[in-house]
Amino acid sequence: MSQYPRDEFDKVPETSTRQGVHRERLIPARSSGVGLIITVGVLALLVGLAAYFVLPRLGIGEGNASPAASETPAVESSEAPADAPEETPSPTPSSSPSSSPSSSPSSSASETPSETPEPSPSAPVADRSQPVVVFNASGISGLGAGISARIGADGWTTALVGNWAGTPLQTSVIFYNGEAQRANAEELSALLGIPTLSESPEFSNVTVVAGPGFQ
CATH class of the missing domain: 3.30.70.2390 (Alpha-Beta Plaits)
Structure with missing residues (x-):
């Protein structure tokens, strides 16, 4: 005889072979559901670890870096035109001769007054009529x-x-x-x-x- 109080599930013939059928089914069902959840969680964890550690070593994640590599030539190409204007001023010496004649007259004009001696007061001349x-x-x-x-x-x-x-x-x-x-x-x-x-x-x-x- 069991030490627990009797309930509605115990109202079956004592000679029946189905005694305790409901309790035996509930326990395996609960244990199987928890085990499935644990199994799925472990598999998901393994997949995540594999994706984090294994895939980068295999070179699968390098496809993301390719756009950056493609952008680098674009930056270099954009810098190339910037260098080109620096070389273009080289023909400027051809324009310098035109500017030098215009500046030389002004400098010569400014130098002429300084070169001309100031008129010195004339010395008194002897008057032989006295x-x-x-x-x-x-x-x-x-x-x-x-x-x-x-x-x-x-x-x-x-x-x-x-x-x-x-x-x-x-x-x-x-x-x-x-x-x-x-x-x-x-x-x-x-x-x-x-x-x-x-x-x-x-x-x-x-x-x-x-x-x-x-x-």
């Missing part, structure tokens, strides 16, 4: 007349010839009054060889005083 006074301070007779004839031959006019009555001089001197007579005094200095020039307002005309040692 009369000259000649004094003899050397004590040599006739020296004043000789100086007058000497400057007269160079185009000068003598206003007065006489003997020096001022302070005794140690050398010959040419006196002039202001810058207006300076050019005449310098001209007579070069002509007579008298290097000493003296500006003095006491003389109205350029005055040549021949002192000792005048030649």
Whole structure:
């Protein structure tokens, strides 16, 4: 006798051979369904592992990389035209001669003003029309007349010839009054060889005083 309480499935003849039929069928049915699920799961796991590890080694997945390889030449072809324009400027030297003539006139025009010398103020010119006074301070007779004839031959006019009555001089001197007579005094200095020039307002005309040692 069983220790469990009796239920509706136990209401069968005790002599029947079908005792416990329902319980025996339920247990194998449940165990077979769980086993099928486990089997399918294991097979799916194996297929996934095979696809992840085995197929890349066989080269089956390389077909996906082919588009990338096909795109690489496209990139290179696109870069080739970019290089071509860099080579095209090489003919530019032919255009440079046309630009150089246009720039050279401008540079020459800019250089011309710098090269032209600025006009320097003209030096005062001697005026031989102004009369000259000649004094003899050397004590040599006739020296004043000789100086007058000497400057007269160079185009000068003598206003007065006489003997020096001022302070005794140690050398010959040419006196002039202001810058207006300076050019005449310098001209007579070069002509007579008298290097000493003296500006003095006491003389109205350029005055040549021949002192000792005048030649």
